[in-house]
Amino acid sequence: MNYSFILKKAWEGYDNSKTIREIEDISAMVSTNHVFKITFDDEDIVIAKLSYFGKYEYFKEDHRIIHSLCNNLLYPFENVLSKSLLKNNRVYIYRYKQGKTDAWVVFYNPTRIAERMPRRLDEQHICKLGQQVGKFHKACSRVKNVLPKSSKTLRTDIYALLQQLEKNEKQFGTAMQVDFLKHHCDLFLKNRSKYNMSSFEIIPVFIDWNIGNFSVNNKMELYSRWDYDWFRMSYRVLDFYFFSRVVSDVGDRTVFSYGINTLMEDRFILFLSEYHKVNPLTANEIRFMKEAYRFFILNYVIKDGKYFFNEQYAKKLQAEAFDIYLPSVDRDFDAEKIIDALKLENKSILY
Numbered sequence: 001m002n003y004s005f006i007l008k009k010a011w012e013g014y015d016n017s018k019t020i021r022e023i024e025d026i027s028a029m030v031s032t033n034h035v036f037k038i039t040f041d042d043e044d045i046v047i048a049k050l051s052y053f054g055k056y057e058y059f060k061e062d063h064r065i066i067h068s069l070c071n072n073l074l075y076p077f078e079n080v081l082s083k084s085l086l087k088n089n090r091v092y093i094y095r096y097k098q099g100k101t102d103a104w105v106v107f108y109n110p111t112r113i114a115e116r117m118p119r120r121l122d123e124q125h126i127c128k129l130g131q132q133v134g135k136f137h138k139a140c141s142r143v144k145n146v147l148p149k150s151s152k153t154l155r156t157d158i159y160a161l162l163q164q165l166e167k168n169e170k171q172f173g174t175a176m177q178v179d180f181l182k183h184h185c186d187l188f189l190k191n192r193s194k195y196n197m198s199s200f201e202i203i204p205v206f207i208d209w210n211i212g213n214f215s216v217n218n219k220m221e222l223y224s225r226w227d228y229d230w231f232r233m234s235y236r237v238l239d240f241y242f243f244s245r246v247v248s249d250v251g252d253r254t255v256f257s258y259g260i261n262t263l264m265e266d267r268f269i270l271f272l273s274e275y276h277k278v279n280p281l282t283a284n285e286i287r288f289m290k291e292a293y294r295f296f297i298l299n300y301v302i303k304d305g306k307y308f309f310n311e312q313y314a315k316k317l318q319a320e321a322f323d324i325y326l327p328s329v330d331r332d333f334d335a336e337k338i339i340d341a342l343k344l345e346n347k348s349i350l351y
Contacts, residue, residue, distance in 0.1 A: 001052070001101060001103065003023075003025070003034060003036070003050060004023050006050060006096045006103055006105065007020075007023055007036060007038065007048055007050065007105060008020060008023075009094070009096060010048070010094035010096070010105035010107075011038070011048075011107075013092075013094050014085065014087055014092050014094070014107065018040045018041070018042065018044065019040060019041045020038055020039075020040055020041075021039050021040055021041045022038070022039040023036050023037075023038055023039075024036060024037045024038075024039070026047075028212070028227075033049060033050070033051045033053060033229055033308075034049070034050045034051075035047060035048070035049050035050075036048045036049075036050065037110075038107075045110055046085065046107045046108065046109065046110070047082070047107065047108040047109070047110050047111070048105055048106070048107050048108075049105065049106050049108070050103055050104070050105050051103065051104050051105075051229075052101070052102060052103040052104070053304070053307045053308050054304070054307070056095055056102065056104050057151075058151075058152060059093070059104050059106075060091075060093050060104075061148070061150060061151065061152075062150075062228065062231050062232070063084055063091050063093060063106050063228075064090070064091050064148050065147050065148050065150060065204065065231075065233065066081065066084070066204070066228055066231055067083070067084045067086075067091045068146070068147050068148055069081065069140065069143060069147060069204050070082070070083055070084075071083075072143040072146055072147070073139055073140070073143060074139060074142070074143075076221065077135075077136055077139045077222065079112075079224070080136070080222055080223065080224055080225050081224075081225055082108040082109060082110075082111045082224075082226055083108065083109045084106055084107065084108055085106075085107040085108065085109070091106065092106070092107060093105070093106050094106075111224050111226045112223075112224055113215045113223075113224055114215045114216060114217045114218070114223040114224065115215060115216055115217065115218065115223075116211065116212070116215060116216075117129070117211055117216055117220075117246070118251075119211070119251045119252040120249075120250075120251030120252070121246070121247050121251070121267075123267075123270065124220075125220060125247075126247045126267055126270050126271050126274070127270065127271075127274045128220040128221075128274075129220070129243070129246070129247065129271060129274075130270070130271040130272065130273070130274030130275040130277075131274050131275070131277070131278050132216075132220070132221055132222045133222075133239070133243060133271075133275055134274070134275040134276070134277070134278035134279035135222075135278055135279070136222055137203060137236045137239070137279055138278070138279050140203045140204045140205075141201055141203045141236075144201070144202065144203050144204070144233075147204065147233070150232065150233035152232055152233070153234075154188075154192070154234060154295055154299075155189065155192075157295075157299045157303065158185050158188055158189060158295070158298065158299070160303065161181070161185060161298055161299065161302065161303040162182065162185050164303065165178055165181055165182055165185075171306075172302070173322070177322055180322065180326070181298070181302060181326075184294060184297075184298060184326050184329070185298060187294070187330075188291055188294050188295055188298065191290075191291050192288070192291055194287075195284040195285075195287055195288045195291075196284050197235075197284075197288070199282070199284070200235045200237070200284075200285065200288070201235070201236065202233050202234060202235065203233070203234075203235075203236055204231065204232075204233055205231070205232060205233075205234050205235070205236060205238045205239045206225065206227075206228060206230065206231050206239065207230040207231070207232070207238050207239060207242060207296070207300075208227060208229060208230045208242060209239060209242035209243055209246060210227075210242065210245075210246070210252075211246050211252045212252075213225065213226060213227040214226070229308070230300060235285075235288070235292070236285075237285050237288050237289055237292045238292050238295075238296070240263075240272070240289055240292070241262075241263065241289070241292060241293050241296055243268070243271060244262035244263045244265065244268040244271070245262050247262075247265075247267045247268055247270075247271045248262040248265055248267060248268070249265060249267055257316075257317070257320055257324075258296070258297065258301065258317060258320070258321075258325055259324060259325065259328065260293055260325065260328045260329060260332050260333055261328075261332065263289060263293065263333060264332065264333065264334065264337065269337075269338055269341045269342075272286075272338065272341075272342060273341065273342055276342050281342065281344065282344065283335075283339045283344040283345070286335045286338050286339050286342070286344065287335040287339075289333070289335065289338075290329060290330070290333040290335065293329060293333070294326070294329045297321050297325045297326055297329075298326075301317050301318060301321045301325070302318060302321055305317055305318050305321075306318070
């Protein structure tokens with residue numbers, strides 16, 4: 001795919017009075033999405049994201065919700081998210097369709113980056129991060145009613161995977177592996193009805209809170225957040241798995257896996273206890289963390305992995321999903337340990 005050509009066409013559609021001098025690929029090279037720094041003849045700079053994974057309609061919908069969120073978040077989070085460029089008061093999204101190529105481009109103002117958290121956090125960092133995420137989720141909750149509607153739900157994504165399993169069995173492995181995946185989809189759909197989920201708020205969540213996706217100021221307060229590949233309107237619980245990885249004892253790793261064990265670490269329970277002080281959790285939300293993890297593996301690793309991750313990561317993560325991740329869901333997660341540690345009342349036990 002000729003990325004430069006597509007980006008130039010996208011910019012022409014936005015403002016052909018400015019000439020592009022240089023296009024630099026600044027992608028993390030983990031996913032199939034590409035991020036570019038574009039410098040113009042007049043020294044102005046924008047960031048471009050080019051994607052051809054998923055559906056154009058979802059890409060457009062997500063970026064319009066993110067833009068609205070960006071404009072409606074109040075102090076101290078009013079400048080945390082990158083602002084998309086607008087044309088005629090709408091987020092400008094360019095779609096390039098030619099032959100088998102179907103790609104979409106969105107432009108952002110460059111994100112200011114303050115300090116990165118250390119690769120391995122100490123307890124002081126974990127406490128501060130828990131408080132900050134609790135406050136950020138609260139801020140997102142306050143603006144949820146003024147955001148555009150989203151058509152994606154956890155259920156629609158799992159049904160889409162079940163449909164693919166029926167249609168293209170071979171691309172998911174052996175007949176036994178396909179049955180195994182169907183079993184976990186059924187478990188997710190069945191179990192999600194146990195937790196009185198109508199009481200769970202639906203807010204904007206970014207899910208992929210890798211330590212390389214956000215920065216903090218010198219007081220360890222959330223300063224900026226970028227990379228919106230897995231953004232969706234859903235339950236705040238979906239954000240917790242990645243925070244468990246950020247605060248884990250092992251710390252940030254170059255070669256990564258998605259084991260469930262980080263959810264059971266004392267360091268993550270410390271994070272949740274600090275979060276809980278500013279944004280109280282319920283016992284049912286803690287129990288649902290297991291299903292949020294199951295959904296993450298089924299949707300982002302199995303259903304979308306081969307499109308989203310580069311080939312090397314996709315193969316590794318999908319093999320581990322069968323051998324390690326999915327078998328561990330019902331075996332290795334103990335919600336009651338966390339519920340007891342947070343001293344949550346058990347009046348919100350299974351319905």
